[in-house]
Amino acid sequence: MSGENIKIGLLGLGTVGRGVYRIITGNPDNIKRKVGAGVEIKKILEKDTAKLRELGIDPGKQTIRIEDIINDPEIKIVVEVLGGIDPTLDYVSRALLSGKSVVTANKDMIAVHGKHLFDLSVANRADLLFEASVAGGIPIIRPLKQCLAANRIIQVIGIINGTTNYMLTKMTEEGSDFADVLREAQAKGYAESDPTADIEGYDAARKLAILASIAFNSRIVLDDVYVEGITKITAADIAYASELNYIVKLLSIAKETVDGIEVRVHPTLIPRNHPLATVNDVYNAIYVTGDAVGDTMFYGRGAGELPTASAVVSDIMDAARNLLHNVPGIISCTCYEDKLVKDMGTTEGKYYVRLNATDKPGVLASIAYALGDKEVSLASVLQKHTDGNNAEIVLVTHKVREKNMQEALEIIKQLSSVNEVANIIRVEGE
Ligand code: NAP
Ligand code: HSE
Numbered sequence: 286m287s288g289e290n291i292k293i294g295l296l297g298l299g300t301v302g303r304g305v306y307r308i309i310t311g312n313p314d315n316i317k318r319k320v321g322a323g324v325e326i327k328k329i330l331e332k333d334t335a336k337l338r339e340l341g342i343d344p345g346k347q348t349i350r351i352e353d354i355i356n357d358p359e360i361k362i363v364v365e366v367l368g369g370i371d372p373t374l375d376y377v378s379r380a381l382l383s384g385k386s387v388v389t390a391n392k393d394m395i396a397v398h399g400k401h402l403f404d405l406s407v408a409n410r411a412d413l414l415f416e417a418s419v420a421g422g423i424p425i426i427r428p429l430k431q432c433l434a435a436n437r438i439i440q441v442i443g444i445i446n447g448t449t450n451y452m453l454t455k456m457t458e459e460g461s462d463f464a465d466v467l468r469e470a471q472a473k474g475y476a477e478s479d480p481t482a483d484i485e486g487y488d489a490a491r492k493l494a495i496l497a498s499i500a501f502n503s504r505i506v507l508d509d510v511y512v513e514g515i516t517k518i519t520a521a522d523i524a525y526a527s528e529l530n531y532i533v534k535l536l537s538i539a540k541e542t543v544d545g546i547e548v549r550v551h552p553t554l555i556p557r558n559h560p561l562a563t564v565n566d567v568y569n570a571i572y573v574t575g576d577a578v579g580d581t582m583f584y585g586r587g588a589g590e591l592p593t594a595s596a597v598v599s600d601i602m603d604a605a606r607n608l609l610h611n612v613p614g615i616i617s618c619t620c621y622e623d624k625l626v627k628d629m630g631t632t633e634g635k636y637y638v639r640l641n642a643t644d645k646p647g648v649l650a651s652i653a654y655a656l657g658d659k660e661v662s663l664a665s666v667l668q669k670h671t672d673g674n675n676a677e678i679v680l681v682t683h684k685v686r687e688k689n690m691q692e693a694l695e696i697i698k699q700l701s702s703v704n705e706v707a708n709i710i711r712v713e714g715e
Contacts, residue, residue: 292359293363294385298331298336299336299367303594324602366390370394370398384411386411387406392418406618414600421592429573433573438500441493443569445587447587453535456520457527463516486535487512490512494548497539515535525639531557535552536555570582636680642676667680
């Protein structure tokens, strides 16, 4: 075992940074034995002195100048838990340029600037590790890159946003409305005061871009991902889904098909007996299918101080071990192919459609005709809430091309007997 500790520069002492500090200082022997050397936080980039005081950290470790970390030759690993892109991308780029290994939890940065950072890590023979960037404490990056490396990955389907999973769970269990559960999620500290990235699906889309890049060995960026959030999901949709034996989840779906890669985030009806249907509250899960292993599922806490720091510190230990054996960067970027990302219109699936129409003879026939004209075949039909003049109709289709479905819906919207197409939700997992 090496006598000298491997020195770390920690950028940020917020929620995750605090957890990283606690784990590293909480059980140093465990780390030392597993790595072969101890790891030690030498400097912390943080403006707020109170955050260091709260943890009893020597104020001499604090700095507000990134140069104190980048230019310190003793610091071999930079741990970035600041968040955001500016100035973070610059800090991380400079760390890699100076040959330091980087561990980050920053999905925003990796989903958009992953290629740039990987090029720097390869050129400078430094590790770039980001296990915590997707699904917090759940091991998924390393399993995809290493443990499942023997497989051709067929699909990755995840519940990778805890806030929206909590909201949909509450709406399902209590029949509550979207606005009420959002307020509750904010009060509990799950949803941010500006919850846009979570409820509009962008947080999940960033994570999916990272997972798909690794699963299919081809760079997928945020702009490649089709994104739809959960803001249009109502208590009525959830109740109808339940009647049809489905659960509504915000799924992040990446599939490799013969004509390209599908990457999409959207609310989805999944059968009640699907393994992902039982993933509730703030929990995350990722369902991975490989050609050799078959179906697997990774489940756990997708956020929070210690779960996220668990992934960060494990990455630190990997980077430290690689430094000790002089093999930093040994497992680097795995995007060695350039695959086509499919246009959403060319994807295929089943659809749930809820619409309001006049309750008179021939209405259902005119809707069925519009669907049939675009080769959309119906699997089931529910008609409810007739008030004498109007009816709510819920349709579930068989598998059809998205483009055909959208064209059929455009025709249906023009029918004089149809008041409103209230919602369309994709169906998966059958
Ligand atoms: P956070 O609580 O806001 O902590 C960030 C810390 O960095 C704050 O103390 C902040 O100080 C400091 N900071 C930001 N910019 C700085 C700068 N330019 N110079 C010096 N200090 C700066 O955030 P977090 O929740 O720990 O998240 C950190 C990263 O982990 C993000 O990329 C996030 O997406 C990712 N992540 C978080 C979780 C989670 O559960 N929280 C889960 C998975 C991934 P001020 O407050 O003074 O600005
Ligand atoms: N806002 C994220 C979520 C947590 O709700 O899952 C950090 O990735």
